[in-house]
Amino acid sequence: MAGSGLSDMVVAVSEAGGLGSLPCAMLTYDQVRSELETIRKQTSRPINVNFFCHPPPKIDPEAASAWRKRLANYYVELGLDPEAPLPSSSRMPFDRAMCDVLVQLAPEVVSFHFGLPDTTLLQRVKATGARILSTATTVDEARWLESAGCDAIIAQGYEAGGHRGMFLSQDVSTQVGTFALVPQVVDAVKVPVIAAGGIADARGIVAALALGASAVQIGTAYLLCPEARMPSVYRQALKKAKDDQTAITNVFSGRPARGIVNRLIREVGPMSELAPPFPLASSAIAPLRAKSEASGSEDFAQMWSGQAAHLCREVPAGELTRQLAAETLMKLKNR
Numbered sequence: 001m002a003g004s005g006l007s008d009m010v011v012a013v014s015e016a017g018g019l020g021s022l023p024c025a026m027l028t029y030d031q032v033r034s035e036l037e038t039i040r041k042q043t044s045r046p047i048n049v050n051f052f053c054h055p056p057p058k059i060d061p062e063a064a065s066a067w068r069k070r071l072a073n074y075y076v077e078l079g080l081d082p083e084a085p086l087p088s089s090s091r092m093p094f095d096r097a098m099c100d101v102l103v104q105l106a107p108e109v110v111s112f113h114f115g116l117p118d119t120t121l122l123q124r125v126k127a128t129g130a131r132i133l134s135t136a137t138t139v140d141e142a143r144w145l146e147s148a149g150c151d152a153i154i155a156q157g158y159e160a161g162g163h164r165g166m167f168l169s170q171d172v173s174t175q176v177g178t179f180a181l182v183p184q185v186v187d188a189v190k191v192p193v194i195a196a197g198g199i200a201d202a203r204g205i206v207a208a209l210a211l212g213a214s215a216v217q218i219g220t221a222y223l224l225c226p227e228a229r230m231p232s233v234y235r236q237a238l239k240k241a242k243d244d245q246t247a248i249t250n251v252f253s254g255r256p257a258r259g260i261v262n263r264l265i266r267e268v269g270p271m272s273e274l275a276p277p278f279p280l281a282s283s284a285i286a287p288l289r290a291k292s293e294a295s296g297s298e299d300f301a302q303m304w305s306g307q308a309a310h311l312c313r314e315v316p317a318g319e320l321t322r323q324l325a326a327e328t329l330m331k332l333k334n335r
């Protein structure tokens with residue numbers, strides 16, 4: 001979960017028997033190296049390292065200026081200069097230099113979001129012996145990923161928090177829910193399927209296994225763990241988020257992602273045609289977010305969350321992993 005988890009979360013989950021995931025999309029090369037070295041000192045269990053692999057967008061000055069204009073009133077309201085230079089987006093696609101870092105540190109599993117990197121980079125990662133995962137949001141994406149060499153497919157349903165992994169389609173309106181997606185992906189591919197989206201307790205895990213999944217990927221349920229890094233306004237919003245308080249929006253980054261609905265999403269989105277392509281939209285949002293989050297206001301805060309936020313438990317990540325596993329085994333035994 002880019003922006004929300006670092007080495008301590010990974011170590012806690014892996015030591016408890018899960019597959020801890022280090023999200024690298026918002027880390028520099030040095031940060032990735034240092035986080036992986038820290039993890040290696042603290043656990044010898046398998047870990048996953050996750051990257052985005054979006055195509056770098058073309059900068060369109062007119063689109064950028066229209067986006068800034070759409071947000072200008074909010075800048076004025078928050079006492080920010082609408083003409084001030086903007087920070088560049090911190091979301092980086094997997095590239096050659098990152099591949100160099102990865103090859104040296106050789107994690108057991110490498111996962112990608114938004115498709116896969118180009119064949120040369122993918123082959124270099126595969127040559128380390130790492131198992132490759134990527135996210136599919138449709139059966140076509142799952143087939144595409146299998147034929148490109150993925151060892152397992154993450155089937156990400158509509159309920160999921162954070163960015164949709166969609167890469168063959170742009171149409172959010174036809175995205176599929178976890179219950180419908182998982183069995184269809186299971187039927188379509190030969191590799192194992194990992195169910196994701198709305199799974200937050202043993203009931204969800206058992207259901208995913210019954211649908212044919214070999215494992216589950218859980219995001220939102222870990223967001224109230226003390227290891228999750230987030231502004232307090234985000235944490236407070238998660239604690240009270242109900243089932244119908246998230247939406248898929250492109251206003252924070254330019255790509256569809258599910259988060260807790262706030263003023264920015266309501267007034268500018270949830271989907272805005274003005275938002276520049278991923279990750280460029282985030283540059284003009286960054287000052288609004290920073291000001292809002294620092295002042296304890298939800299209005300412009302980025303609060304990724306899935307639809308099952310209400311099921312989050314406020315326990316350390318290792319304990320949560322052990323609880324989920326024990327409760328699932330108990331349910332499977334009693335069937």
Ligand SMILES: Cc1cc2nc3c(=O)[nH]c(=O)nc-3n(C[C@H](O)[C@H](O)[C@H](O)COP(=O)(O)O)c2cc1C
Nearest residue numbers: 001002023113160161162197198218219220304306
């Ligand atoms: C805060 C947050 C950040 C996320 N960041 C990433 C990421 O960096 N890479 C990725 O592959 N998936 C990311 N996801 C999506 C998760 O991998 C997963 O598909 C999703 O959390 C599953 O649905 P759930 O949130 O209902 O458990 C993120 C999800 C959340 C909630």
